[in-house]
Structure formats: C-alpha cells, structure tokens
Amino acid sequence: MRQPKIIVVGGGLAGLMATIRVAEAGVPVELFSIVPVKRSHSVCAQGGINAAKNQKGEGDTPQKHFDDTIYGGDFLANQPLVKRMCEAAPGIIDLLDRMGVTFNRTPEGLLDYRRFGGTLYHRTAFAGATTGQQLLYALDEQVRRHESEGRVAKREGWTFLSAVIDDAGIGRGICAMDLRSMEVKTFAADAVIFCTGGIGAIFGRSTNSVVCTGSAQSALFQQGVDYANGEFIQVHPTAIPGEDKLRLMSESARGEGGRVWVPRNPSEKRAPKSIPEGERFYFLEEWYPKYGNLVPRDIATRAIHRIVYQEKLGIGGQAAVYLDVTHIPRDVLDRKLEGILEIYEKFLGVDPREEPMKVFPAMHYTMGGLWVNGEDQATNVPGIYAAGECEYQYHGANRLGANSLVSCIFGGGLAGPAAVKYARSLEKGADAIEANVFSREQKRQDEMNDALISQQGSENPITIWKELGEIMTEHVTVTRINKNLESADAKIKELQARFKKINLSDRTRWSNQTLTFARELGNMLILARVITVGALCRNESRGAHYKPDFPERDDGNWLKTTRAKWVNNDIQLTYEPVDISQIPPRPRRYDAAK
C-alpha cells in the first residue's frame, strides 16, 4: 500500500495536537513553523481551559458547557461540532493531565477549577496564570518524543507562502521559504493541515504575538479556500496598553475575584487605594448583577467603552479603568495569578498586589477564519484542512474565555486523523502528480520575491502596516458604523495601491526579515478587507459585532454564516444557514440568569 504523507503548518496547540495524532496513526508528518514550535503564540494564553468535569459539585455538565458556548457566541456557531467539543473536553483535560501539565491542585490532589466569563460554574482548569504555556509545552514535549523516534520531521524557521493546487483543484502540498537562506521550495503532501493561528497584526497592536499576521489564511483565501465570519473580532476587555504590544491581563484575574471600577467623580485626584468604597463605581457589578465582573468579553468591552467615551469616567480622563485585585490575599495571588501579575510589574514597574491595575480593551482573537465543514476540519479545497484559531467553527459571534485552548486541541485532534483517512483514500498520491504543478507554484512565488526585492519605490512597509492598524482599530473593532466602514475599506484600498510602490530597505538574500514582512503585509491588506467588508454588510448587532445603528440581533435576516470567496481577484460575500439543530436561538442577556 502507498504510504501517504501529511504536512502540518503551524506548531501551536492545534498544530502540535494534529501532528501527534498523525504520528500515532503511523503516517510520516512534516511540521512547518516560522518559530521553533515551543515559541508559538499559544504560550500567551493565560487563564485556563474549560471542561465540565463538575469537580466542585455544582451540577455542571458538558451540555451546560455547550449551552454556555452557543449562548455566549450569540447563536452564530454551527452547533453539532461545538457539542462534540464540549463532550470531549473532560477527556482532553485527562490527557493533558497524563502528559504532565502542572495544573493547580486541590488539597485532595485533584485538579482545581476556577470561574471564567460567561458561565456560573467553576469549569476552568489552570496552571497558575500561564496555562497556555504549560499546555503548549506538554504537546511540544510529546512531539519532540515522536521526532526523536523518527515519526515527525520538523521544519522550524520556514514560512508558508502558498498551497500547491493541481488542475483538478486538489491540494497537493505547499510552497514555503527558508527564513535564513530565503530559498523557496515546494513540498508534496497528500493532505495539509493549517494551524496558523490568529491575525492580530492586521490591527497593528493587539494581544497577539508577532507571528500572528493571518498571512497564511489570506494566501489560502486567494487560492480559493473560503473564509468565514471574518467580521467577528474579539476585543478583550482588559489589557495593558503599550507601544509595541497590548499585553493581556487574563480574565482569570476576575475569575479569582478581581473587580473592575472607576472613580464616580471624573475629576478624582486621589490615589485609588484611598478612594472610599462608596465613591467607586463597580459598573459591571451594577449593570450585570448576575454575572458581574464575569460577563462575556464583548459585553465587558462595550461597558468599558461606554464608561470611557460616553460617561467620560475614564481614570484621570484617560482611556483606562481599574482592574483591582488588591483585596485578594497575597498567597492566593501568587499561587493562582503570579504569571500575569509579574507581567504587569515588569512592564509598568507597579506591583498590582498593592495598586489596582490600569487596563483598557485590546484586539485579542478572531472568531472568524478559514471555512471548514461541520464534520472533520476539511476546507472547501480537497486536501486542505484547518484547525485552531485560523478556522471559524467553534465560537460563533463571541468566544468564551478558556474555550480557545480546548477548541485548538479538539480541532487539531480531529484534523489529524481526518487528514490521514483522506490521504489513505486517494487513488493517486501527491508523489504521482506531474512536476509542473509544483514548479509553476515555485516560479510564481520566486517571481513575487524578485519583484519585491528589485523594485524601487517610495513606500515603507512598516509605515503602511501602522496605518492599517490605526484604521482597523478605530473603525473595525468595538463600535461599527457603516459610513466609517466604507471609508475604512476605501483607505485599505489606498494602502494596497501604496503597497505596490514599497521599497525594501534590505535587498539581500540572507535572513531578510524585511522581505518576509512585506510578503505578510500584502496578505494582511486583503484579509483586512474581508473583515471590513463583512462588517459593513452585516446590518445587525451580534456578539462582538456591534452597530449602534442596528442595535439588535436580527435572526430573521442575519442568522447566517458569512462565507467570503475570492472571485476574479476580489472579495465576494455569500451566506449560508447556521446549524441550530440542538439549541433553538433565544435572546442573549447577562443582567439576569439565562
């Protein structure tokens, strides 16, 4: 029998899980990553991972986890796979536990669980406040074991440029570039699983890592892989502003009892600790008595924007509110939240155990992503699979905190065996495809590089990127107004025109980060338009997508998935129904129990 071969692109949680599953099936797998996989963005996840283990005796069940997830996502997610994910979550926790993840423990030696946003149950397992790091390391270690035993070949320090697609429209491998030698090469595979993560860089500054540009997703989109629900962008309510990055302050700070407030008096001059209780406005607790500080992220983010921009109550007139953990005992903070408090202390020089933190919302996550089917993570192009943040399947219009890690591992775990099954079913493998299919793709990519390296223009890629970030952050995040979205789209088109005139300040062929960035930027501009145009067309408010001119959810017209296609070098939006076979949609409100 022909031995198939699989490629995984991206080595975060989803990519590593997919890799492990393919290796376990006895199929050779090649893992491509820009960074050594241990440095992937999953390390930044802080608060925890959800699973209804009911270890606090509250009567939690996977069905309740499923309902919270669908309700939290404002009924936009297709329901069957979400249900399967919630049912699989307890087993995923067990697996991670067996892999040696240093989860916090109860006195009985069991896993401890904390509360997170959008639920009333203690459902979130955690390892201090660096859960993503601990989970990524556990999977990284398992992949390293498979690697040392010859089942996995890693190609770290390579960036994906494009898929190799044959004349029948079937994915047959990838074209990638070595980030040192800048060599462009094609690699044949019977199936490719994309786990290329988030798109934060499109918004300039976000909580995402540098590699989260969405470039791979955009390149695939331009090759015919559809992109779904792009307009759904999660803005996390609590981050520390910074010029290079908006550093996340995990929801777990509130899960452990942290409170969000501002002084009631807008001209308050006193230090926060000396402001008496009665003169503090705990607006989330007041507006949402049932969930309080643990309302879902879209709700908390809009509340903070309202406090700052409408009520004019930002601290000292600035765009900031207090996130206060100073009332929580020090030993609890150090045991459960040390990782994030350390970040605040290191980057701001203030001890958050003593002083309330100053935070503001920041772009954090994309619910939208590559379109995949409702079965096994396959995209619309045969041979191309997607899992993790880069696809759209699990979070609807708003993701609940601590659901991302579980969706990455579940999706990756599903994609691996699905790709193996597909690869084994092929009559003709990638090795039997004519060489021209590969060489023409390599030529196309080489030519793009040559053009960028040789052209003499007047534009700087970083300047264009910064402008893109400003446009997207101002008009395509928390509050969306159609005339602003129209002008944002027009401005992005102007940036695309300017991009054609960029001048690389580095024309060498060795470890040229300027060239790599320029390639990514071209892709970011296109994906930025997918997000903007999707937001412009969706005339309703749902989850993270909020239009003051259309303040209500409109199930009659908009209970549907946006599915963007690339047709004649332009974006075409189509729509398809949402699978609501399990839980009928109902109004979503967090001021009372649901």
Next chain:
Amino acid sequence: MTERKQVIVKVKRRASPKEDSRWEEFALPWRPSMNVIICLRDIAENPVTREGKQTSPVAYDSNCLEEVCGSCAMVINGKARMACSALVDQLEQPIRIEPLTKFPVVRDLTVDRQFMFESLKRVKAWIPIDGTYNLGEGPRIAPEVQEKAYPLSRCITCGNCLEVCPQVNENNNFMGAAIFSQVRLFNMHPTGAMHAKERIQAVMGHGGIEDCANAQNCVKACPKEIPLTESLAEINRQAWKQALFGWLVG
C-alpha cells in the same frame, strides 16, 4: 525650542556568519515606556545610522513580547536578557545590543539555539504516555508537589543560563542549567519518575551534569527566576546515587 530627547543605541551587526561583525549607532526619538524591541522597530522603519548613513533593518528574533516565548534573548549592556522586558528608561545609554555569544550567529542579533532543543531530546524531556486515546485521569499530585514543579515548567528555553555559564564554551558541550532543571521536572512527576533512570543516564557523560562547576551565574540570569542551582544540585545527587547504587537496584 527644546531639543527632543533621544535614545542612543549601538547595535552589533553581522550580515551573515561568513562576514565580520561591526557596530552601528542610531539616535531614536524617545517616548515613554520604550523597550529594546521598540528601538529595533524604529530602526526598521527608518534604517539610517546616527551619522546619516543608510543601512538595513536589524535582524532579530521576537514573538510574544511579554517574556513567555523565549525568542528575544540578547546581550544588552553586557547582560544576557530578554529584549522585550528591557525598558529603555532603566538602561544606561548608549544602549549596547549584541547577539548571544554562546550560539552561532545567523544574522545581526539572531542566533541558532537548536543545541538546546537537541539537548531536550537527549535527556528525554517528556512524559512517555501510551497514547492520546482515553485512558482516564492522570495521577493525583499533592499541591505542594505541583507548587515545586510549576516554576520549573516555566522555563522558556531562552538560553540566558547558557550564555552566562563559563562551562558552556568551545571546548565543552555542557548542556546548561535549563536542561538539567527539565530533567528534575520530569523525574518529579509520578509517571515521569518511572523513567528517571533513562534521563539520569542521559545527563552523565560528555556535556553532562559532572561538567557543572558551580559558578551559579545561571540562577541570576534566569528571567523566570527558576531555582536552577537547586535543580543542578538535585540532578547531581540523582546522578551520584545512580552511579553508586545503580547496580543494586538493577
């Protein structure tokens, strides 16, 4: 008119491993809360030296920018540290930025730390699970054991502990404190302990634990404050125990 405050940065450049190093100096506009990453981004946007000479952007590694991915380790004012958490206002100027010296330079500030990942393979730094299929919960672990293991598992493989270690040099393949600390972590886990002997065997011999000369620089250089010297002592103890009594326990 007051002159705008500037940040003076000197970067050790090297176009490729085949070429020699040279220094370039840059004058950047100061802003509040700048770190070394922002300085490097400023240079990328306007790659002109202080003397007004056009140059190329500086190649460097970075990713998470919050000291959890381990990418941006470099030598800043003579000290091995992470560039993202190196705040300009806390650094003496001119700020001297150099690549780590114990790893091969790729270009400018980027180095190849593959040696560390190979070492992790050598010492079998993993829990050998039977498979990812459902086998129920993991072993129960006392909170105090978790509290000892967790700080060890926060190692970001940045390489700063190797950079400052006199035993990591051209004549010696000493694996470095980070690796031994990982061995301690896995030997501490109930399942990992079943295979402790294999790991201890792997830390003996060339580049292994006996090459530690107890300089104790590692623990001071660790950005995650991992108790590396404790780990070294513990692995040394385990190695001695195995060397002396290994034949007794088979």
